[in-house]
Amino acid sequence: MAEPFIHLLRTPQNYYFYDVQKNAVVRISESLYHCLLSGISDNSTETQELKKYGFLSSKHPSCIEHSCTSHIQDYLDRSLIMMTLQVTQQCNLRCDYCLYSENSNELQRHHENKHMSFETAKRAIDFLLTHSVDSSTVSIGFYGGEPLLQFPLIKKVVEYAESLFTGKIVQFNITTNATLITDEIADYLVKKRFATTISMDGPKSIQDSHRKFPDGSGTFDIVYDRIHRLIERYPNFTPFLSVNMVIDPRRPLDEPMELIKLLPDVHIMTSEIDDFYMDEKIIPCKRYREEYEYQIFLAALYALGLLEKSCVSPVVHPIISSIQNTLIRWKHYNTFPTPSAPSGPCIPGAQRLFVSVDGTMYPCERVSEVSSILSIGNIYNGFNYSASQKMLNIAKITESHCSKCWAFHFCGGCIRDTFDGSGIPSAQKRLSKCYSYRAMGDVILYGAVMLREIPLYYREQLQEATK
Ligand code: SF4
Ligand code: SF4
Structure with missing residues (x-):
């Protein structure tokens, strides 16, 4: 019998397989689980029944081809929503893990005195207008380096965009280290309802050890002061404000989380230090891993309705959403088409676009700009479909x-994960991340299975006790 395209799962209570073709999990008997585990052919009624409904198929995608491939021009020409402008490559800080700070690494650009001209910004906004026919809302983001170094340019771009887009909602956003926010800038961000993301990594001990001025002094006091002043002067602006914490998994997780107590009213998002383009690879410490696993447990309790979301670290909030989405998806499973493509890539340029200081276009700001293989065109000649x-x-x-x-x-x-500094995408680089995708797949699958199982278990226990 050809091997079925499945992944086996086992919980303390039950046995399952995840069927890749169906993208669904099925509870099975212990004996079938062991047959599947050891590759023994099984012709039980259970197996026959499952096969009747298309499960346990050994069919794999015949080749890799994303279903949107042939329509890509339609998507790219009409459905743009978010454009992020790199208004400068310069920054007034030198954070130790920043991709753009000075290091020997050739995979990413470095801080340079290059800024976007108003002419380039204008062309980019024109490009957004002509490529967003199907979008009722568009969003224009300002990114750096530190974008507030180019505050006068930002104001000109906002004014131009407001005069250009009629009949569409235009939203603005900015990602900033906050050190340059004066009262004048704050008034402007509030007036234009900028979604403002402030980069701040934790309480003083953490922030000052990572996010520094070029002379090595820490930035906690000034950033904390700027956030407080914004909240005090404009309490209604809080929904537009968020803090993005970059977590260093080499340190215990509870240390950066102290920031939540210092900024209780601010929405906090987290991401781990991105070592993809760094020389030094980040190895999480034991305590971080343990705390992270404990947070996944709390996330499961939250998803079961047994805990408030505020009790769960924002580090695992995206996992909760993935588990919940998986449970929803399982209600509508279908056999996936063949050919097909793994999840992962966005449709590059379809909804979001990053425009560098010179007008080159990239799928997003997380993609390195040092190689032409990562570009999808420029604002002068259009998309490279x-x-x-x-x-x-x-x-x-x-x-x-x-x-x-x-x-x-x-x-x-x-595409981001395939760049190794050469002129062609690297298969080896791509495959080096598989372990983490599979680990995340297991977290999501086990999380979803446990969420189904636990209420069932307690219901059965309760029925037993009340017999
Ligand atoms: S990281 Fe990759 S998938 Fe995500 S937006 Fe950027 S290019 Fe697209
Ligand atoms: S985890 Fe690795 S092998 Fe699996 S689909 Fe992703 S890149 Fe391909």
């Missing part, structure tokens, strides 16, 4: 692995 198609189908470079991989629907790999 075939570059976008290639990025969408980046899994072709690892086709023989991906088409047999149970984590096909959980994969997070995109």
Whole structure:
């Protein structure tokens, strides 16, 4: 019998398989679980019944091809929503893990005195206008380096965009280290209802050790003061304000989380230090891993309705959403088409676009700008559709692995993860991340299965006790 395209799961209570073709989890008997585990052919009624409904198929995608490949031009020409302008490559800080800070690494650009001209910004906004026909709302973001170094340019761009977009909602956003926010700038951000994301990594001990001025002095006091002043002067602006914490997994998780107590009214998002383009790879410490696992447990309690969301660290909030989405998706499972492509890449340029200081376009700000293989065109000559198609189908470079991989629907790999500094995408680099995609797939699958199981278990216990 050809091997079924599945992934086995086992909880303390039950046995399951995840069917990749169906993208669904099925509870099975212990005996079938052991047959599947050891590859023994089984012809029980249970197996026959499952096969009747299309489960346990050994079919894999015949080749890698994303279903949107042939329509990519339509998407790119009409459905743009978010444009992020890199208004400067310069920053007034030198954070130790910042991709752009000075290091020997050739995978990413470094801080430079390059700024976007108003002419380039204007062309970019014109491009957004002509490529957002199907979008009722557009969002224009300002990114750096530190974008507030170019505050006069930002004001001109906002004024131009407001005069240009009629009949559409235009939203503005900015990601800033907050050190340059004066009262004048704060008044402006509030007046224009900028969604403002402030980068701040934790209480003083953490913030000052990572986020520093070029002379090495810490930034906690000034950033904390700026946030407090904003909240005090404009209490109604709080919904527009968020803090993005970059977590260093080499330190215990509870240390940065102290910031939540210092800023109780501010929405806090987190991400781990991104070591993808760094020379030094980040290895999480034991206490971080333990605390993280405990937070996943709390997240499960929250998802079961047994805990307030405020009791769960924001570090695992995205996992809660993934588990909940998985449970919803399982209600509508379908056999996936073949050919197909692993989850992971966005449709590059379809909804979001990053425009660098010189007008080159990239799928997003997380993609390195040092290589032309990562660009999808420029604002002067338009999209390079075939570059976008290639990025969408980046899994072709690892086709023989991906088409047999149970984590096909959980994969997070995109063009960004294939860049090793050479002029061609690297299969080896892409595959080096598989373990983390599969680990996340397991967290989501087990999380979803446990969420189904636990209420069932307690219901059965209760029935037993009240007999
Ligand atoms: S990280 Fe990758 S998938 Fe995500 S937006 Fe950027 S290019 Fe697209
Ligand atoms: S986890 Fe690895 S092998 Fe699996 S789909 Fe993603 S890139 Fe391909």
